[in-house]
Amino acid sequence: MEQSRILPWRPPRVCEDYWSEFRHCKSLLNKFHHYYTYGESPSCQQWSQDYKNCKQWESHKDLKAKEDLQQSERTRVAEQQQFTPVWKLRKEPPKDWHLPLNQEKSQEF
Amino acid sequence: MDQTKQEEDYGYDLFPERNKSKYKKGSITESLFTFNHKCQVMLQYAIDTPYAKLLLGAMKHSGQVFKDRHFACEDCDGTVSGGFDAASSQIVLCQNNIHQQSHMNRVVTHELIHAFDHCRAHVDWFKNYRHLACSEIRAANLSGDCSFSNELSRFHFGLKKHHQQECVRGRALRSILAVRKISREEAEKIVDEVFDSCFNDHAPFGRIPHSKKDAKFAYRHYESRDRYNANI
DSSP states (O other): OOOOOOOOOSSSSOHHHHHHHHHHHHHHHHHHHHHHHSSOOOHHHHHHHHHHHHHHHHHOOOOHHHHHHHHHHHHHHHHOOOOSSSSBBBOOOOOTOOOOOOOOOOOOO | HHHHHHHTTTGGOOTOOTTTOOOOOOOOOOOOOHHHHHHHHHHHOOOOOOHHHHHHTTTTHHOOEEEEEEEEEEOOTTOOOEETTTTTTEEEETTTTTOOOHHHHHHHHHHHHHHHHHHBBBTTTOHHHHHHHHHHHHHHHHHSSOHHHHHHHHOOOSSSTTTTHHHHHHHHHHHHHHSOOOOOHHHHHHHHHHHHHHHTTTTTTTSSOHHHHHHHHHHHHHTTTTHHHHOO
16 A cells, blocks of 8 residues: 655744744834734744744654644644634635626717 | 615625616716726726735635626725725725725735635624634735825824724724724724734735835745745
């Protein structure tokens, strides 16, 4: 029986992405925007932790680092879903989205 | 006349060129030296911003956007900058009211968010005011409409916290009142009902893009979503 090719696990993001997100999070401008929106300072530590875990996996294939990183990302995804949608999602695009516009030949004098 | 009343009820009177019976093609002179041409040029730059690229990418499967089919530059009434016409599946850009590239970028993002909602969900634009309010809250929140610098340019010097939320609430209210004939109290009640849900719905950005850098990061994340989803 043929064994299906399973790609080896790698961090969900490139390690440098975690670092740039951390730097961006800590920036003065971002702190200002966050306060302007939410009334509090952003919490950036998790990005830094994720970066450390990412590098730890890259260099030592540390299983604990891998699990922590996955858990952190799953939490991030869950945080984006903390609301009850007001509408029902579609399974396919609206039927008239690609219908051509009504082109009427008009005579202008 | 019934049709006129219906046009007013849905805000179509703000977009007088949305007459469904004719779509005129102008002369070459008209196309080169008018607001229409400027609008087309600015639109081309606007769809190249990370905000628009992300929205257009996210819509590839739920309803791909073709510039010539889904965007229209037209003259509009008053000071309105643009609109989303669900009936013809078009984003209307008010060529006589948008004169700066930054403004065009914001309007395109705002209207693309409506188009995105239209394609990914069963949005009843005409009869369900909660749906309309929700999309307006999202569009005000995610397009940069309520960024500090934009609010400053409107002389709203709100430095206190949560100002963005107040701004989003206010702009959503204004947008609804502009296109639907309901009372302010009714509109406020509807916005309040859906605010928490819709303010926290950041699709497809995954965050509130406060700045171009946020939008770039959001787009970067979107582009690597296959790797992301396979490894979490």
